Amino acid sequence: MSTLYSDLALADPLKRAVADMGYEHMTPIQAQAIPVVLSGQDVMGAAQTGTGKTAAFSLPLLHRLLKHENASTSPARHPVRALVLLPTRELADQVAQQVKLYAKYTQLRSAVVFGGIDMKPQTAELKKGVEVLVATPGRLLDHIEAKNAVLNQVEYVVLDEADRMLDIGFLPDLQRILSYLPKQRTTLLFSATFSPEIKRLASSYLQDPITIEVARPNETASTVEQVFYGVHEDDKRRALKQIVRQRGITQAFVFVNSKLGCARLARSLEREGLRCTALHGDKSQDERLKALAAFKAGEVDLLVCTDVAARGLDIKDVPAVFNYDVPFNAEDYVHRIGRTGRAGASGLAVSFAGGGNDARLVADIEKLIKKKIELQPLEMDDERPRGRMNDGRRRWREDGETGDARDALDAPRSNQGSSEGYRAPRPQRTTHASRDPFFDKPYEASDRGEEKPAWEASAKAPAPRQPGSTNIRSKRKVAALFKAAETQQN
């Protein structure tokens, strides 16, 4: 079977766009999925991201939109004919940009809507009419309810990161959205991981689906070296810096399980002079996009993030991923380490297992990825005594580190984003005394009768959520909800 794009029965404008991007050969997921989508069948696709999944569904989908005019609407109108749903805003943004590129030589219009930013520009664009709409669930529902988006002409729905979209937190919103769509439609589901429940639930949304499995589901890329270290909670930050230095890591995602932990770690590393930035869901959308852009542009070396960044983000040539915390779900491990080793490149995934439940979580990962995990001790190159004083302050702090292959990681934060791309020489290390004595201690504004610092206020701000079904957590209720969802749909 040919894998050449030029041999494919794709509309000319699409072929030109593909050629512009320098693609000649299809990736395996593309070679398998494109013909199936062109034929109009439902698809359940298991494929690692970074393998060209977005092109795999958008190209054939655009082709069908071009070839099959929607008879029920006049050519002057532009009803939404294809809807692509994603679980995070950054991902929606990324996919929308790709769709725009593929569609650039066609008359088809596309738009993206997600929360955290002004609704008005999105509304204006929707009112002009778009054929392809990329969205996150919450904001889309807002637009539907405001009658900005009419979805009764939708012919194609894509659920990317489908297992997340069908997860308990998203399911109610997703079901409401699907209830606005025509029953007669093509549905495409893609994910790198499928748990058995999700797979069963997913199949209830599909009609005679073709299953495409390029990688075995839940499989981790063979090009990614996976290392697990047993590291005490107090040593994790030092361990992170040591490994970055020893292995000469130029850029990495650093995954942390909580938003607050994420904000704190980023702040600590920043104070130590590392070029890093935090990305988590309690930052403003503007800050989120800026953080991601800075990382993409290489202005920061470490992106300290929550699982908001675990899925789908396609950033070229990131050599490493750290699991500073072992993820709560084994599936998230697969997604997290999928941020490196993309498009056939090699990558490194380093995970720190601390105390608590970590051993069990590691065992879960082992079971899911079907690979033996050896937990290694980490030889620390600095064995000065450590611990906390009774008042909670650190007895000492790591400084005066000598060896440092990497000026980049030692450049002061203030240089970050300098438009000349200038990197100052490594600064003199500051002394302990000049640092905040409450460095490692949870900062309580009441301690000092001050306002909370902005970083912490934002990290702590509770997400405003309507009390509702999305917070249902009991096992029984979750099971009931899944059951109901399965029997209701189609």
Next chain:
DNA sequence: AAAAAAC
């Protein structure tokens, strides 16, 4: 347990 997604 946590995160994500709407004003």
